[in-house]
Amino acid sequence: MGSKHTTFRDDQLDEYQDCTFFTSKEILRLHGRFRDLAPNIVPMDYTNNPDITLPSSVITAMPELKENPFRHSIVEAFSEDGKGNLSFNDFVDMFSVLSEMAPLDLKIIYAFKIYDFNRDGFLCEKDVEETVHRLTGEELRPEERRLVSQRVMEEADLDGDWKLSLIDFENMISKAPDFISTFHVRI
Amino acid sequence: MDAVDAVFCPNRSGAVSNPLLDQLPSYQSLLYRRKSSGSNSTKRRSISRGRYGSTSSHSGSGRGASLRTEERPMPARSVPDHRLARELPLSLEEKRRYKEQRLQQHGELSGWAQWRLSSRHYLKRLKEESVEALSALQLWRADIHLIEGMFGTGILSYFSFLRFLVLLNFVMFLLMFSFVMLPIITATHTTSVNSTFANGGGGECSVYPPRDRQGLVNFHQHIIDLLSGTGFLEQTYLFYGYYKVENIHFLSFSYNLPLAYLLCTITYLLLSLLWIVKRSATGFKRKLVQDEERFQSFCNKVFAGWDFCITNENAARLKHSSLLYELKTDLEEERIRQKMAERSRKEKCRIYSLRIALNLFVVAVLVCCFYCIYSATIFSQQKQAQCQKCYFIVELIIEYLPSIVITLANFITPIIFSIIISFEDYSPAFEIRFTLMRCVFMRLASIGVLLFSLWSQITCGEVCPCGYNHKVYPCWETHVGQEMYKLMMFDLLIIASVTVFVEFPRKILVNHCNCGLVKWWGQQEFAIPQNVLEIVYGQTICWIGTFYCPLMPAINTIKYFLVFYIKKVTLVNNCRPASRPFRASSSTFFFLAVLLIGLALAAVPVVVSIAQIHSSRACGPFVNFTTSWEVVPRTVSQLPQGLMAFLYTLSSEAFAVSFFVITWARPVLFGPDDQNIHLFLAYGLAMFYVIALAGAHKRVINQLREQLAMEGRDKRFLIQKLCQAQADLSAHSSRSRSGLSYRGNQKSSTSGVYVVRPLVQYETQA
Numbered sequence: 001m002g003s004k005h006t007t008f009r010d011d012q013l014d015e016y017q018d019c020t021f022f023t024s025k026e027i028l029r030l031h032g033r034f035r036d037l038a039p040n041i042v043p044m045d046y047t048n049n050p051d052i053t054l055p056s057s058v059i060t061a062m063p064e065l066k067e068n069p070f071r072h073s074i075v076e077a078f079s080e081d082g083k084g085n086l087s088f089n090d091f092v093d094m095f096s097v098l099s100e101m102a103p104l105d106l107k108i109i110y111a112f113k114i115y116d117f118n119r120d121g122f123l124c125e126k127d128v129e130e131t132v133h134r135l136t137g138e139e140l141r142p143e144e145r146r147l148v149s150q151r152v153m154e155e156a157d158l159d160g161d162w163k164l165s166l167i168d169f170e171n172m173i174s175k176a177p178d179f180i181s182t183f184h185v186r187i
Numbered sequence: 188m189d190a191v192d193a194v195f196c197p198n199r200s201g202a203v204s205n206p207l208l209d210q211l212p213s214y215q216s217l218l219y220r221r222k223s224s225g226s227n228s229t230k231r232r233s234i235s236r237g238r239y240g241s242t243s244s245h246s247g248s249g250r251g252a253s254l255r256t257e258e259r260p261m262p263a264r265s266v267p268d269h270r271l272a273r274e275l276p277l278s279l280e281e282k283r284r285y286k287e288q289r290l291q292q293h294g295e296l297s298g299w300a301q302w303r304l305s306s307r308h309y310l311k312r313l314k315e316e317s318v319e320a321l322s323a324l325q326l327w328r329a330d331i332h333l334i335e336g337m338f339g340t341g342i343l344s345y346f347s348f349l350r351f352l353v354l355l356n357f358v359m360f361l362l363m364f365s366f367v368m369l370p371i372i373t374a375t376h377t378t379s380v381n382s383t384f385a386n387g388g389g390g391e392c393s394v395y396p397p398r399d400r401q402g403l404v405n406f407h408q409h410i411i412d413l414l415s416g417t418g419f420l421e422q423t424y425l426f427y428g429y430y431k432v433e434n435i436h437f438l439s440f441s442y443n444l445p446l447a448y449l450l451c452t453i454t455y456l457l458l459s460l461l462w463i464v465k466r467s468a469t470g471f472k473r474k475l476v477q478d479e480e481r482f483q484s485f486c487n488k489v490f491a492g493w494d495f496c497i498t499n500e501n502a503a504r505l506k507h508s509s510l511l512y513e514l515k516t517d518l519e520e521e522r523i524r525q526k527m528a529e530r531s532r533k534e535k536c537r538i539y540s541l542r543i544a545l546n547l548f549v550v551a552v553l554v555c556c557f558y559c560i561y562s563a564t565i566f567s568q569q570k571q572a573q574c575q576k577c578y579f580i581v582e583l584i585i586e587y588l589p590s591i592v593i594t595l596a597n598f599i600t601p602i603i604f605s606i607i608i609s610f611e612d613y614s615p616a617f618e619i620r621f622t623l624m625r626c627v628f629m630r631l632a633s634i635g636v637l638l639f640s641l642w643s644q645i646t647c648g649e650v651c652p653c654g655y656n657h658k659v660y661p662c663w664e665t666h667v668g669q670e671m672y673k674l675m676m677f678d679l680l681i682i683a684s685v686t687v688f689v690e691f692p693r694k695i696l697v698n699h700c701n702c703g704l705v706k707w708w709g710q711q712e713f714a715i716p717q718n719v720l721e722i723v724y725g726q727t728i729c730w731i732g733t734f735y736c737p738l739m740p741a742i743n744t745i746k747y748f749l750v751f752y753i754k755k756v757t758l759v760n761n762c763r764p765a766s767r768p769f770r771a772s773s774s775t776f777f778f779l780a781v782l783l784i785g786l787a788l789a790a791v792p793v794v795v796s797i798a799q800i801h802s803s804r805a806c807g808p809f810v811n812f813t814t815s816w817e818v819v820p821r822t823v824s825q826l827p828q829g830l831m832a833f834l835y836t837l838s839s840e841a842f843a844v845s846f847f848v849i850t851w852a853r854p855v856l857f858g859p860d861d862q863n864i865h866l867f868l869a870y871g872l873a874m875f876y877v878i879a880l881a882g883a884h885k886r887v888i889n890q891l892r893e894q895l896a897m898e899g900r901d902k903r904f905l906i907q908k909l910c911q912a913q914a915d916l917s918a919h920s921s922r923s924r925s926g927l928s929y930r931g932n933q934k935s936s937t938s939g940v941y942v943v944r945p946l947v948q949y950e951t952q953a
Contacts, residue, residue, distance in 0.1 A: 015283055015286070017312070018271075018272055018273065018286055019272050019273050019279055019282040019283055019286065020273050020279075021273055023315065023316060023319060063498050064498055066498075067497055067498060067499070067500060067502075067503035068493070068495060068497075069493065069507075070493070080278065089278070089279035089280065090278065090279070092279065093278060093279050096273065098495065102274075103274055105274075106274055106275075106276060109276040110276065111490070115490065128489065131489055131490070132489055132514070135489065135492065135493060135507065135510050135511075136507060136510060136511045136514065137507060137511075139508075139511045140511065140514065140515070144514075144515075144518060147518065148485055148489065148514055148518070151485040152485045152486050152489055155483045155484075155485055155486045156483070156486050169490075172483065172486050172490070173490065173491070175483055176483065176486060176487045176490065176491040178487060178491040178492075179490065179491035182491050182492070182493060182494045182495060182496075183491070183495055184495055184496060185495045185496065186332070186335075186496055
């Protein structure tokens with residue numbers, strides 16, 4: 001085709017640049033990736049902000065996410081309805097927070113949401129056990145998992161209620177220098 | 188009570204039962220910091236409920252609720268704290284709305300403030316795009332990206348370390364080239380510029396018989412010359428001996444080449460030191476913070492262990508198993524620590540005596556290796572002179588004998604060390620570190636032993652008319668340069684041949700052969716520590732050798748360039764990720780620490796030979812000086828009086844930072860006693876270490892100071908509450924008599940603290 005397809009208006013691109021950590025070139029590339037996931041559903045032209053969401057199963061099949069043991073939780077944390085259906089805005093938002101330019105405190109807030117599997121606002125022992133389970137599969141015995149989870153609580157729980165609030169989590173992550181380099185997805 | 192986020196509710200049931208805790212200043216400031224600016228609490232509640240897909244009955248679809256919330260006009264009080272929209276934990280539409288609100292606010296500002304804001308915005312955008320453009324120019328960006336995706340951040344740090352070394356070597360080459368080689372090249376090719384050549388004043392010391400091969404030269408002798416730097420390579424820009432120029436007379440000034448040569452040497456050492464320290468500054472600060480890791484090792488592995496960059500299925504599988512291994516090791520380490528604490532005295536005695544015996548054995552092994560290197564060097568030196576009619580292969584082996592022995596020693600000793608350490612009964616983490624330390628020591632000390640044995644050959648014992656052994660080594664610097672050149676060449680050869688002849692066949696065997704032995708051997712692991720030691724070893728050789736072989740940084744750049752591709756190919760095709768993972772943050776610090784040790788070790792021989800050993804009379808730029816260092820005092824004494832006085836005062840002023848300038852500069856610049864120069868580098872290193880330490884501590888101090896201030900405010904608040912409670916209690920008892928009510932400001936009789944109007948109504952039962 002000879003004519004130039006406009007995906008976004010200039011002011012839309014501007015807004016994206018201000019609200020995410022991506023440049024306009026990267027936004028257009030992300031749109032291409034989003035479209036590739038479901039070319040029949042996602043339109044090329046986004047100038048009038050169509051309200052299209054893709055289901056979680058499609059997003060978690062992306063190569064950047066498919067090997068991640070937390071992929072379902074990640075997608076759910078960024079979705080509006082909490083069930084994992086992402087619109088393009090959520091999609092861009094997700095990768096913006098996971099990019100290497102996002103600051104640490106923003107990543108911490110979302111990491112807390114991702115690791116909070118039962119969505120109660122705290123990382124309780126069950127959440128930590130589930131995290132360890134997803135990281136190691138069936139190789140660790142359940143009592144070993146419980147032991148690890150107990151150690152985590154001992155190390156990070158400051159107020160003694162045997163669960164990690166956001167403050168505890170933030171305090172703990174600020175002492176974990178690897179976090180900012182591992183909590184990062186390249187797209 | 189303002190019911191904020193469920194997150195901040197400290198109580199399980201969700202109801203706020205501890206109002207006092209929520210009023211603490213430290214808690215309030217934490218809340219304030221987290222509050223997205225420009226939103227009031229209602230809006231925040233609905234947003235946060237929406238995000239959490241919540242517990243309340245309000246939100247069906249969380250974001251729908253926030254959309255339906257009416258836009259409240261922003262109260263004048265809640266001025267946004269100028270956070271960027273994109274750093275807020277809101278959904279994209281909310282960020283857009285926040286941005287519009289801010290723009291609205293900015294519309295109310297004056298034209299000047301608006302222009303300032305928009306220009307700042309534009310500059311920020313420009314900076315981001317230029318950073319992106321520059322990073323696209325980075326060397327090997329695509330390759331490293333690929334490696335990171337397949338193997339994670341640990342191995343990535345090795346390759347970015349290698350890239351750093353390539354750049355460092357290139358800069359060193361540019362330095363030497365522009366200040367030493369370029370003047371000579373322009374002098375030889377331009378007629379208007381002429382140079383004064385130095386002569387050693389005649390005598391037997393300045394006889395330098397040409398070592399070129401005469402007559403018909405076989406092809407294989409050319410190969411030997413290429414590989415050992417002898418023959419046709421000896422009298423080229425490659426080696427020190429060729430730079431026999433004293434002054435280059437340009438049209439308007441005269442260029443003192445010996446001084447330039449010496450200053451370049453010192454500069455490249457200092458430049459490497461500064462660059463490494465700067466690069467390790469971030470790693471060091473993190474290391475200090477990470478020393479708390481022994482109190483937080485499980486948390487780090489659980490929450491920061493999985494590398495989100497991994498896209499490859501194999502790499503993911505292996506990351507899972509490496510995390511598993513780490514967690515199991517940690518659990519076991521705890522168990523072992525408990526066991527160690529319960530050791531009886533008899534057991535402790537046994538273990539300590541075993542450790543002492545094994546350490547003595549290690550020392551014996553090291554001494555034996557060093558002796559082998561020493562005797563191999565002596566043997567090689569003696570035979571080189573005699574071996575004119577040897578066979579090609581025999582001659583090559585004799586030339587390379589020290590390198591071969593060093594490589595063999597460095598291959599065998601790590602295996603011995605890892606066997607020994609299993610008997611010493613340390614904790615697993617300490618085992619790894621201790622073995623590594625021993626290997627580092629072995630690698631770097633073997634170069635030192637080689638240089639020492641060369642030095643023992645070059646300096647003569649009793650009768651020494653020229654100050655060095657001029658009969659065997661008329662130009663000893665070139666000879667040392669040749670030895671370093673040989674070491675470097677051999678290192679490259681070994682890396683290439685091990686890859687081709689060991690790693691590829693291993694992969695083929697493991698893939699196609701099913702016998703038990705092969706399966707036990709297993710697929711190659713990319714052992715990061717050993718590879719890092721290899722390249723640090725090469726870099727140390729380069730630092731030592733550049734003084735004697737000015738083109739060595741260029742050769743080293745090419746060598747590391749090739750090593751990058753060799754390692755990448757072997758990694759991608761033959762290796763599986765190490766089962767013992769190497770953490771990115773501590774590994775960067777480890778690499779740079781080992782590199783610094785290498786630099787320190789390289790500086791010692793260079794400094795000793797500049798300051799102590801007589802420079803040869805037959806070749807090189809320092810023929811007219813006793814030692815290479817002497818050019819500096821001589822130049823200083825020829826300076827104009829004012830400049831000399833300035834330097835004198837400079838060296839005698841007590842600069843706050845450099846106490847050592849007093850101790851070394853005056854005698855060194857103006858006197859013959861130059862023993863102190865090697866102290867200078869030691870002091871310099873110590874100074875930089877202390878400065879880096881200070882920087883890291885400063886950050887910790889700031890954090891603690893903030894915390895302390897917070898605690899103080901909390902304490903004051905609690906005291907106020909206490910006083911107020913006391914006052915209310917006494918009011919209650921006297922109210923029944925006098926009916927006074929205590930409200931407003933009151934001075935407490937006990938502590939002199941002003942009791943403020945209570946934020947919580949303290950219910951008193953009448």
